Amino acid sequence: MKYAMLVYGDHTAWEALPAEEAKRQRAESMPRWNAIFQEISEADPGWLGRELAGPSEGKVVRVVDGLTVVTDGPFAETKEQLGGIFVAELSDLDEAIRLAALVPSAEHGTLEIRPLGTM
Amino acid sequence: MEFIALVYDDPAGWERMTEAEQASAMEGYMAVSQEAAAAGVLVSGAGLAPTSAATSVRVRSGEALVTDGPYAEVKESLGGYYLFSCETMDEAIAWAARIPSAAHGGAVEVRPVHVGEETAA
Numbered sequence: 001m002k003y004a005m006l007v008y009g010d011h012t013a014w015e016a017l018p019a020e021e022a023k024r025q026r027a028e029s030m031p032r033w034n035a036i037f038q039e040i041s042e043a044d045p046g047w048l049g050r051e052l053a054g055p056s057e058g059k060v061v062r063v064v065d066g067l068t069v070v071t072d073g074p075f076a077e078t079k080e081q082l083g084g085i086f087v088a089e090l091s092d093l094d095e096a097i098r099l100a101a102l103v104p105s106a107e108h109g110t111l112e113i114r115p116l117g118t119m
Numbered sequence: 120m121e122f123i124a125l126v127y128d129d130p131a132g133w134e135r136m137t138e139a140e141q142a143s144a145m146e147g148y149m150a151v152s153q154e155a156a157a158a159g160v161l162v163s164g165a166g167l168a169p170t171s172a173a174t175s176v177r178v179r180s181g182e183a184l185v186t187d188g189p190y191a192e193v194k195e196s197l198g199g200y201y202l203f204s205c206e207t208m209d210e211a212i213a214w215a216a217r218i219p220s221a222a223h224g225g226a227v228e229v230r231p232v233h234v235g236e237e238t239a240a
Binding site for chain 1: 121123124125127163165166167168169170172173174175176177178179183185189190191193195197198199200202208212213215216221222226227228229230231232233
């Protein structure tokens with residue numbers, strides 16, 4: 001089964017960190033991220049993983065009466081914002097949960113797991 | 120440069136559509152995939168199962184907390200994504216505007232993919 005793992009975190013808190021501290025925290029968590037990339041790539045060599053630019057860099061696109069209307073993002077006004085996505089073929093939901101719990105963001109944010117639909 | 124188009128929809132709105140409207144929308148999603156692929160712009164894309172099939176995982180004080188359902192109950196939820204490789208945000212926006220949800224009461228959020236020396240995936 002293919003699953004998407006959606007990484008939600010409080011981006012405002014992250015952006016509020018002094019640059020040096022953000023850099024330090026990122027460097028500190030990199031070995032754990034790399035370990036997850038390694039595990040997922042072993043489970044599915046065709047996996048996809050992307051970190052998104054901050055929510056404020058997003059543009060919201062709607063088409064109204066044939067006209068494209070673009071507003072500044074983010075779309076979802078929730079405390080936690082989508083910050084990254086993994087998509088991989090995994091053996092089952094338990095495996096997806098195990099991997100999700102290894103993601104550093106799960107310690108302060110939320111990992112949402114969704115099977116892929118039929119699009 | 121890569122941009123992700125996050126497709127937000129109200130599932131109740133989908134249920135209210137007629138079968139013909141749903142079929143037409145599905146064709147629209149497929150058409151974006153096919154045309155973006157033909158243009159060499161599509162990196163990846165997928166639809167997600169509804170939020171009723173979601174599982175949320177949080178780790179607090181070293182304990183994994185697993186709950187059924189999405190991370191937040193919202194009217195319009197993430198229903199799928201397209202990952203585009205484009206030169207500019209404007210180009211990505213033009214592709215996003217062709218996704219049926221943009222015209223059907225939903226919205227498409229276009230976000231650049233983070234690039235930096237730390238990006239490992």
